Amino acid sequence: MNYKKIILLFFLLCLSVNAQFITGSQNYSSMNKISSAIVISDGIWAGTAGGAFYYNFMDSTYKTFTKTEGINGSPISAIAKDSSGNIWFGSQNGKIDIYNPATKIFKNIFDVFNSERTEKQINAIAIYGDTAFVSTSFGLSLINIKSLSFFDTFFKFGNFNSNIGVNYSFKKDNIIYAATSSGMAVQKAGTTNLVAPDSWNTFTTADGLNSNIVVKIGSYRDSVFVLTPIGFSTFVSTTWQNFLTTFPKGNIQDFQTSNDSIFILSDSNVYYYTNGSTSHYSSNAYTGSVKMPYCKGGKILLTYDQGAAFHIKNESNASFKVSPNGPTANNFYDMAVDTKSNLWVATGEDAGGVGFYKFDGSSWKTFNMNTAPLLSNAFHKVAVGSDNTVYFANWGSGFVKIKNDSSFQSFSVINTPLVGMPKYPDFLVVADMKTDSKNNLWVLNHDAADKKALNVLTSDSTWYLFDNLPDPNVNQYRKLAIDQYDTKWFTTSSPNKSGLYYFNENSSLPDAADDRSGYISGLNSNSVSSLAFDKRGELWVGTNFGVNIISNPNVILTSSASALKISSVFTLRQQAINCLSVDAINRKWVGTNQGLIVAATDGSSLLATFDSKNSPLLSDQIKSLTIDEKNGIVYAAVEGGLTAFYTTALAPGSTFSSIETSPSPFLIGQNLSLLTIDGLIKDSDIKILSISGNLVREFSSPGGKIAFWDGRNNEGKFVNTGIYLIVAYDKEGNSVATGKVAIIRQ
Secondary structure (H helix, E strand, O other), rough: OOOOHHHHHHHHHHHOOOOOOOOEEEOOOOOHHHHHHHHHHHEEEEOOOEEEEEEEOOOOOEEOOOHHOOOOOEEEEEEEEEEOEEEEEOOOOEEEEEEEEEOOOOEEOOOOHHOOOOOOOOEEEEEEEEEEEEOOOOOOEEOOOOOOEEEEOOOOHHHHOOOOEEEEEEEEEOEEEEOOOOEEEEOOOOOOOOOOOEEEEEHHHHHHHOOOOOOOOEEOOEEEEEEHHHHHHHHOOOOEEEEOOOOOOOOOEEEEEEEEEEEEEEEEEEEEEEOEEEEEEEEOOOOOEEEEEEEEEEEEEEEEEEEEEEEEOOOOOOEEEEEOOOOOOOOOOOEOOOOOOOEEEEEOHHOOOOEEEOOOOOEEEOOOOOOOOOOEEEEEEEEEEEOOOEEEEEEOOOOEEEOOOOEEEOOOOOOOOOOOOOOOOOOOEEEEEEEOOOOOEEEEEEOOOOOHHHEEOOOOOOOEOOOOOOHHHHHHEEEEEEOOOOEEEEOOOOOOOOOEEEEOOOOOOOOOOEEEEEEOOOOOOOEEEEEOOOOOOOOOEEOOOEEEEEHHHHHOOOOHHOOOOEEEEEHOOOOOEEEEEEOOOOOEEEEEEEEEEEEEEOOOEEEEEEEOOOOOOOOOOOOOOEEEEOOOEEEEEEEEOOEEEOOHHHHHHHHOOOOEEEEEOOEOOOOOOOOEEEEEEEOOOEEEOOOOEEEEEEEEEOOOEEEEOOOEOOOOOOOOOOOEEEEEEEOOOOOEEEEEEEEOOO
């Protein structure tokens, strides 16, 4: 069994207690933002905000590692390699993961993570002999690399404050150096009890340091020197002196020593210092948080916010980008799945948006102003029409319509009758958009200067704008949902009157006289975060104080909002709801700040709860949800990335084709096992018959493409060994399909 199967089995065992409908999972994260990296003989190991990856020089392939592959820490903040070839990963949450490339097995150290400390980040890891020096936000810890046990932690250095953060550690001539944000701590020669504060000398700007904030430590020609934000200092006897004073002034970001030279990364250039002089080595076009974790023999590795670049100066001046395929950033603001099971992702509002993504199940494609004819990257909502047209709402530039990945049509104040905000009429914020049963696109204008918040673009490209909404003084519209009767349900966070509204034009767009609209009273809270219609046509309303169900939304077509039946879901009471989604068999997936909840079809019971401790979720706050009903995939987005849960809730077929069963033979009698019956239509009834035609068991499917049988008869007893017939049929008995299975009773 390989390591991936071991990790998957671990998670499935954790989930099996209350979630037997989960068949697997996978994490997807952006690995562009590299925090640390190392170069070995045949490749590059990189720790990122979304996990880790390995790039192989020989075949230019990548291996990515997230929580589903065994890395528990996230985001990765430090990386190192020990003498046995194991790769060490330290994380911002204090977890340490050790990967053995030969056995493909991870080992984990959770001591820091499980501690009661508030700050737990691993800032750097350095390996000296059989000891890992782990610089943390509360001190310096030493770990035996064979037993993986802590044998020392230094919290107090001389007269520095206790639990001071250590940015970097270094060992030379049996002397340990610790870089902090208060200065340098240096072990006194000959001391062995380093837990004692007086075993350390401390140095600040009063002792010659350029700055008390020390970032990194190195050695050059038997001398120790350090990097601070304003320059270099070197240790001479008992004091510090300015070093590399000939270096051009600028933003010094990193350095590496190689042979008899020091290579220095500053702004967009690499310089090298040797024999008392500084020379320009190369230029780079990368900006942001750029680091130089490796430099040797003319080869330089630079890491930056969009990946890594490996330069080969002395061979051919060649360079190549190192970054595995994935989303550009861990921004999953809103998501939708089209009829071909492509996942489309909006990335955020204002400066937080980086365009939008498409994921086809194997590769990611990013669309932004650099790759497509878009007016802005601030796409924050996505909708898919019945004809598979994809729409993305923009925060400030209207919306865009996409067909076949290549046809882009932008809609803004220039080519539509829509207007922007009162103070900024050209700034058009489309808060949300959905298509109705006629494939008309309804557009919710966040803060329209003309008060026409709800608008429609018909399938024949005609615009209709509506200003006869319940309250003309309300603005700041946010969420939109359309029911089977084409009633538009939408929310506002306006301080004038926040809550839930509805609008129906009675199938006559030009005639405003028969329009119906109103405000909904009686919800748990008027702070509405999400809207979702289930398979029964009921409206589920998520708020900051639980979930309400409106069971008869069609009543507003003939009556007032007071006739609506509104109930509260007891099992989700007082939960702050972030998002809601409904799967193929009408179960409700509910995103909260404490994780992901799966509720029964009517909300009467909770079927499962997932969080970062018992599942592959990278963190607990669920940002957005969407479901691929065709394949039974639930996509849950959190701060660090995206988790795909593979479930047995697949959309039923429209007609029977063939009934398939697995496993075959089906072993019963000892361990709990279920026979999978696949190929069903909606709300199938199922009969199990003996080979002689006697009825053994009958039951109804959950509603999707798949049902299960536990091998028991109607009396609850296991059936005998033999061949059994599976008969599935619709409620009226007009459509029938059959299958069979061999059963072995143990």
